[in-house]
Amino acid sequence: MKMNMAVFDDALSAADVRALCRSGEFDGPTAGYADNHVQANLMIVPKEYAFDFLLFCQRNPKPCPLVEVLEAGAFEPRTAAGADLRTDLPGYRLFENGVMTKEVADISEYWRDDLVSFLIGCSFSFESALIEGGIPLRHIEQQRNVAMYRTNMRCVPAGRFTGNAVVSMRPVKSRDISRAVEISARLPQVHGAPVHIGNPHAIGISDLMRPDFGDAVEIMDDELPVFWACGVTPQYVAELSKLPFCITHAPGKMFITDRLNE
Numbered sequence: 052m053k054m055n056m057a058v059f060d061d062a063l064s065a066a067d068v069r070a071l072c073r074s075g076e077f078d079g080p081t082a083g084y085a086d087n088h089v090q091a092n093l094m095i096v097p098k099e100y101a102f103d104f105l106l107f108c109q110r111n112p113k114p115c116p117l118v119e120v121l122e123a124g125a126f127e128p129r130t131a132a133g134a135d136l137r138t139d140l141p142g143y144r145l146f147e148n149g150v151m152t153k154e155v156a157d158i159s160e161y162w163r164d165d166l167v168s169f170l171i172g173c174s175f176s177f178e179s180a181l182i183e184g185g186i187p188l189r190h191i192e193q194q195r196n197v198a199m200y201r202t203n204m205r206c207v208p209a210g211r212f213t214g215n216a217v218v219s220m221r222p223v224k225s226r227d228i229s230r231a232v233e234i235s236a237r238l239p240q241v242h243g244a245p246v247h248i249g250n251p252h253a254i255g256i257s258d259l260m261r262p263d264f265g266d267a268v269e270i271m272d273d274e275l276p277v278f279w280a281c282g283v284t285p286q287y288v289a290e291l292s293k294l295p296f297c298i299t300h301a302p303g304k305m306f307i308t309d310r311l312n313e
Contacts, residue, residue, distance in 0.1 A: 065307040069131065069139040078141045078156060080196040080265075080303035082188075086179040087312050089130070089241065090305040091118045091170035092282030093140060094289075095158075095298040098123045101167035103210030107288070108169065110207040114216045114284035116172035116240050118308065124164040130308035136168050142301030144286065149293035158298055166298070171282040173305050174219050176241035176312050177234065184234045186227050189268045196303035197221065199264035199281050203255030204246070206288065214291035218246060218278040220259065222270045231277060238312055247278040254278065264302035 063071075065085040071077035081090055096104050101123070108115040119130050126136045137159045145153040145161060155161075175197070178188055190197045197219045204216040223231050228248060236244035247254050259276060260267045264283055270276055286299045300306065 065131065065309055068307050069134050072141050073135065073138040075156060078304070081141065081305045081307060082175045082178060082197055082303065083191045085307045088176070089118060089308045089310040089312055090173040090175040091130075091308055092173050092285070093136060093143075093298075093300040093306055094169045094171060094285040095136075095166050096169075096294070097163075097296060098165045098167050100211055100294065103212055104169060104285070107206070107209035107212040108171065110209050111216075111284070112239075113242060113246060113280040114206065114282065116242060118170040118172050118240065118310070120170075121168040123167050126162065126168065128168070128170060128306075128308065130170065130310045131306075132309070134306075136306065137162055140300050140306050141304035144299045144301050146286070146289050146294060146297050146299065148295055149290045154301055161298065170306060170308070171285070172241035173282050174235075174242045174279045175305060177238045180234050180238065180312065181231060184230055186223060186231050186234070188221055190221070190266065193268065195266035195268060197265050198259070198262035198267055199283050199302055200251070200256045200259075200278075201263045201287055206284065211294065212288050212292050214284075214288035215255075216246075217263070217281040217283040217287050218254070219265075219281040220251075220262075220276050220278050222268060222274040223277045224274050228275060228277060235279065241312065242280045242282070245277050246280050249275050251276060251278075
């Protein structure tokens, strides 16, 4: 039987978490696990769309900072020797013609030799730095998935790929915002500094308590919502572009690499 993140010790190594995913024992969000390790979003596309997506990432480095690109058909990344991208994430989504058709725990049966995997930096990677800097994160304290929202912020198109960015949101006390910006800006490979602070309506978000992905968290009177670019952006772009086929991670359920943030 699968268990969620609350069951496991947050001192697990990156390899431990990957092994639990592979065995089917872990299916929760990966926020708070394997501190100081780069976590990555996953986007898998047929080879015929791989160049367009690579170009999309290069033109949109804030939501899509590339960590690694694998050869067609390869599923063992250099950033985690011995790992398997088909089994070592807590959850995956399959899309056909821009529509999510399945959410599964293992994509081995859907694997094809023409599939190209992209690992994209994730904001979960800088959360340990924020916490070490004295900035608490409510979704981790409450063992929830981070709140993520579709926005009206346009990405630069590339070939087949066109659409808007997704952001993740964390409430931050007003006095701590400058420090949160400074800390996250030091990690551009995992989205870097925030893309927006304050009024969510300015970026097309109508209700913070109704995220498009993840779980809502309360914002206190002395806090402001702080928004970072999010690696779920490729999923939204795949929907808007009506991509014939792709596989992604399930939001909040990342691949944890052996690479360190610093």
